[in-house]
Amino acid sequence: MKSDVSSTVSPSTSSINGSIPTEPAIRHNWTHNEIKAFFTMPFNDLLFTAQQIHRLYFDPNEVQVSTLLSIKTGACPEDCKYCPQSTRYDTGLEVEQLMEVEKVLAEARAAKATGSTRFCMGAAWRSPKDRDMPVVLAMVNGVKELGLETCMTLGMLKPHQAIALSEAGLDYYNHNLDTSPEYYGDIITTRTYQDRLDTLHHVREAGINVCSGGIVGMGESLDDRVGLLQQLANMPEHPQSVPINRLVRVEGTPLADQNDFDSFDFIRTIAVARILMPQSYVRLSAGRETMNEEMHALVYFAGANSIFYGEKLLTTPNPAANKDLELFNRLGIRAEGGRIEQTPPSLQSSRAERIFYNAAAN
Numbered sequence: 412m413k414s415d416v417s418s419t420v421s422p423s424t425s426s427i428n429g430s431i432p433t434e435p436a437i438r439h440n441w442t443h444n445e446i447k448a449f450f451t452m453p454f455n456d457l458l459f460t461a462q463q464i465h466r467l468y469f470d471p472n473e474v475q476v477s478t479l480l481s482i483k484t485g486a487c488p489e490d491c492k493y494c495p496q497s498t499r500y501d502t503g504l505e506v507e508q509l510m511e512v513e514k515v516l517a518e519a520r521a522a523k524a525t526g527s528t529r530f531c532m533g534a535a536w537r538s539p540k541d542r543d544m545p546v547v548l549a550m551v552n553g554v555k556e557l558g559l560e561t562c563m564t565l566g567m568l569k570p571h572q573a574i575a576l577s578e579a580g581l582d583y584y585n586h587n588l589d590t591s592p593e594y595y596g597d598i599i600t601t602r603t604y605q606d607r608l609d610t611l612h613h614v615r616e617a618g619i620n621v622c623s624g625g626i627v628g629m630g631e632s633l634d635d636r637v638g639l640l641q642q643l644a645n646m647p648e649h650p651q652s653v654p655i656n657r658l659v660r661v662e663g664t665p666l667a668d669q670n671d672f673d674s675f676d677f678i679r680t681i682a683v684a685r686i687l688m689p690q691s692y693v694r695l696s697a698g699r700e701t702m703n704e705e706m707h708a709l710v711y712f713a714g715a716n717s718i719f720y721g722e723k724l725l726t727t728p729n730p731a732a733n734k735d736l737e738l739f740n741r742l743g744i745r746a747e748g749g750r751i752e753q754t755p756p757s758l759q760s761s762r763a764e765r766i767f768y769n770a771a772a773n
């Protein structure tokens with residue numbers, strides 16, 4: 412699909428660039444028009460601005476690497492229109508009950524062995540039941556003892572559940588806003604936008620780092636992408652991690668027939684997230700399978716500095732870990748934490764070996 416952004420040579424470009432050399436103020440009062448002006452900047456100006464800001468807070472040649480495990484799969488009562496785990500859609504997904512703690516820890520050990528520094532555990536729940544909490548807390552404890560950072564996504568949380576997770580050692584809680592408040596009702600009807608903001612509030616209050624972002628390519632407008640980033644950037648604290656997902660169109664879900672989402676619009680979304688939330692990790696999440704290596708490189712240049720590593724993202728495919736490492740090596744990117752064994756950039760791989768992330772092959 413063609414981009415719905417038309418660039419204008421904006422007078423704000425030079426003033427933005429002019430303000431880069433000093434550290435930009437961390438703002439929480441972005442207006443819709445200010446954010447939209449970034450989206451409509453000429454592409455090169457936008458990427459240059461994002462890269463300059465990125466370098467003020469992060470090593471531009473380092474990417475944080477996490478592993479994601481589905482600890483309870485499918486049969487979710489919610490109606491998120493993009494999600495194969497909703498019980499409302501026939502996607503052929505095999506339902507799996509909550510995993511045993513030992514099995515989760517075995518996966519965490521394997522993730523550590525392949526170099527991940529953070530282990531994320533996701534359960535397809537509307538919200539966790541209190542009777543499930545002891546098992547979930549044991550998982551957090553166990554993963555933490557392995558020396559990995561811990562992250563969970565379990566649906567909506569009540570304050571006491573957020574506190575319990577914090578006390579067990581949870582470092583991050585993921586709960587996405589998905590899209591703008593205006594478009595939200597087109598995508599989910601079983602929980603409100605405010606429900607999501609409330610969960611993020613409880614997580615923040617409990618002292619857990621917030622991981623929150625959204626999904627693009629769901630048929631939303633440019634104004635909706637602006638609205639999503641405005642919500643995230645104007646939180647009392649920026650989420651420490653901001654996952655930007657490109658819709659994975661899963662057969663059987665109501666969004667299966669969405670048009671392709673324009674690659675440049677995706678890269679623009681990453682760049683604007685980087686500019687608005689300079690100290691946050693911007694995570695390239697679902698949809699990487701549909702991005703070629705050149706697009707990955709551009710997205711890293713736009714300021715994305717975190718990825719999920721491994722062949723599956725909850726229930727949808729993800730590039731194989733060795734493909735990511737090969738690209739890291741070719742681009743001179745290091746995995747944060749230094750746990751992953753990397754070879755120096757190599758020119759030896761053949762052209763054929765280099766063509767990967769080819770969604771058409773899947």
Ligand code: SF4
Nearest residue numbers: 487489491494497535
């Ligand atoms: S996105 Fe989460 S809450 Fe929504 S249907 Fe899927 S598993 Fe359930």
